[in-house]
Amino acid sequence: MKLPPFEYACPATINEAVALLAGHGGEAKPLAGGQSLMPMMAFRIAQPSLLVDLRKLPGLKEIKIGADGVRLGALVRWRDILDDKRLDAAHPLLKEAISHVAHYQIRNRGTVGGSCAHADPASEMPGIAQTCEATFSVIGKAGARTIKAADFFQGALTTALKPDEIVTEIHLPAWPAQRRYGFQEFARRRGDFAMAGIALYYDVEGGKAANAHIGVFGVGDCQRRLPKAEAALNGHTVDDALAVKVGEAAAAEVEPQEDIHASSAYRRALTGTLAERALKAAAAR
């Protein structure tokens, strides 16, 4: 489980980083926390010829909170999010989700940009990005561009990033103070990748749910929204009976995989249970 041979660079500017990535024609990989990449290299599943360590790049470690929402620099670590008291009001769903990420040591190192670029289907941050309609700022040889979360995530470990592009910022739209939210995931051990997870929120208009966003992760090959479950929620008064209905809708519209930890049928039922419970928790807030 020793790393394969590779070159290492630790550029001081974004342009330099992009040039290094571009110069290696897809053989180079950015290093942004390394909590997934390093084990993959140790198993020799990934064998990049060059690692471009992003840790010295300026301006990517900040959490900016403004009227238009939360901007997470790509190198913001899980620990930074959990320690930021402003996020309790500015994005409580993000904070709750991130508290489920892996273990203490990993939360001290893993970054939001690294996690999204890696795009593990069971990761919390991509799930939040999808649910909350985040926008990714990326920069590459051809310049800077933004990508909507729905376009960014394309499948298991697959994103819209070109080999020479790096994520610089993740923007989560503004969070109204009255917004209701819930987050549920279940893993066989605390800190493991979830067998299924649900992040959801809605606003209350005239006593009824509106603007419902329900995202699922750990089920299927990509984090995604659940439009039928959202439709079942929008325009209704949220009570236990509705939570059951929304859960059933969520269970019906996922395409769960089978693996050594969970059967497909179980995962489908679990999705429904978690959606129902997340909605009940949201209503109880």
Add this chain to the structure above:
Amino acid sequence: MKNTFIGQPMERREDMRFLRGRGEYVDDVAMPGLLYAVILRSSVAHGRLISIDASAALKVPGVHSVITAADMPGGPPIVPMRLQPLPEFKPFEQPVIAHDKVRYVGEPIAVVLASSVAIGEDALEAIAVEIEDLPAVADWQTAAKNKSVLFEKPGTNRSLVFQARKGDADAAFANAPYVRREHLRTGRHYGLTMEPRGVMATWDDAAGKLTVYGAAKVPFFNRRILSAQIKLPVESIEMIENDVGGGYGARGEFYPEDFLIPFAARHVRRPVKWIEDRRETLMAMNHAREEECDLEVACARDGTILAIRGEVHTDMGAYMRTNGAVGARNVSQFMAGPYRVPHVKIDSSLWMTNKTPVGTYRGPGRFEANFFLERMIDMIAADLGIDRIDFRRKNLITSAEQPYPIAHVQPTDARDEYDSGEYSETLERALKEIDWPKLSKLQGKLIDGKYHGLGVVCFIEGGGAGPKESARIEVNKDGTLSVYMGTSSVGQGVETVFAQIAADALEVPVERIHHVYHGSTAYVSDGYGAYHSRSTVMGGSAVLDATNNFMATLRQAAGKRLGCAESNVALDIDKVTGGGRSMELSEFAELTAEGAFLNKKHTYSYGAHVAHITVDARLGRIEIVDYVVVQDVGRAVNPLTVKGQVLGSLVQGLGGAVLEDLKYDENGQFLTGSLADYLLPTATDFPNLRCVVLDDYPSPINPLGVKGAGEGGIIAAGGCMANAVANALQSFGAQPLQLPLTPTYIWELVQAGQKQAAE
């Protein structure tokens, strides 16, 4: 002075060494000119080995050589069995390296020697191996068809059927008023050690001497195997036991690497080190446990067990390894557990499959047997309308029946009997500890979305395997004493325990026992090692004999020098007195005496587990509210270390009950190659565990009265948790019949129950 160190909860003298990072493990041993070995392992489960081309690997800078079966004149040697070395098993034993066929993913094919492990791993990718695929045998049912056979010569995938017999079970069943039959199975586990295995070997060409570091568990036996394989006299081989980060039955057995590394060192005349990595260990170290059974229990209407009968099938993996038969043997002999069962008939088949071979893992066969029978007892008690605790009370063996003869197993012809104990006392104590009368009202209740369940089981633990153990006492230059042992440390605290025993016997302060040396082959003339919970039983009794011999030797020597009768010589801490005179003990430096304990009987400690759990029926999630183990160990030399053994093994058992399962697909591809896939319990998973250690019924078969006690926590954990789940989910009629109790499985049981209720 009269000592009573035995029985005191003394902190382990090993701990400060380990906690301060001062332990020396095999990977810490450095040597100039060292080469690192990296092993190419088969990625194919079953196939014919056509060719190995290492020419490209040899060109990788830093690669010294690549060793294959072709380098071994006369072909690769075979690893013989250590326990139950029956002739029937011979055709199924493992060659140290693949030469004609590969039979499991992970089987060694080549050894790369390089200047670093990383370079060695680079070179692995450059070795071209051609393998002609053969149909994989990925479970025992496929093995039983004998369509694809692993070994052409015997032509069958069944290496043996153990037959456990007592009385006339068939006759008892023919007349039984009540019979229940169930099909149950356990998952595939292994004893994962915190420190993976490692071997370092040096070859002294001038002296013709081989030194092997990283020895563990049974160094003397392994030296005999290596001696025969490598054709060197045992005196030319020294096995050195470094600190060992866990054994659990798996570590320290003779594996292919235990030949390959010493062979490599002699082959290239350089020191060679191999340290198993985490990925390797999952497919290279012995697996265990995967057993399936059809079990029948016959009872009288009042709940008296009349007989048990059944068939067990063990998925042995690809080869019969050193102790590979133990689990399949034990499950047949101990199916009756601590209960009075007059008639037993169990056939236990050993099936060869294309998986990593099995060996022992803490509580081998006993974990499985306990789950099988205890699960059925709850179902039977319910059938008969008898309280499940009363059912157990009625059938537990009493002290008046001891020694109690148990089933004997053919073809090993092991006649055996339990030694001592009033088994129901541990059950009553466990019920009292957990406050059963109060908790019993919660059974099956749904509170805040969780169903409450109680599990209760009783168990028996075997220990103290013979035939012999050795110990030696020696006076150090500074007048302190050292104890040298033929048994080994796998982390169980023997340095502390043997010091307590020696200090009591010699009537000196325990600090005067300066050091307890163990494991390496240079310390005593013959040793047997650490397995079958035997170290304190056999080694401790050997220490007693050694202290007697030591005092006799000291009296003889001191009598002459003090000018008094030997009988007047006394040891007074650091002085030797007699005839009104006194000498410093240090003046007798290097005076030494060896002792031994010989015994063929086994000790049987016993106890009960009681659990209070909750189940979230929709998630299939189990949480433990409270869990108590009560175990009577005959005599607790050190209650602290016994508690550590009980709680540690309990956590391992809970891992097997709810988390751990080594998985393969139908092609024999290994699916659990990392600890993200093979789920071990972590510190946060099972926080609410307790244990009570009793020593009310000493063993009559050794002078200390001690019994083996390292496995009681693990043995009954699967049965107890499964019973607790059944109890919690009684409104769904859930009856778990397999382990581990995964969320998917629990959810399926609930679904089936709901479906049945709806129909």
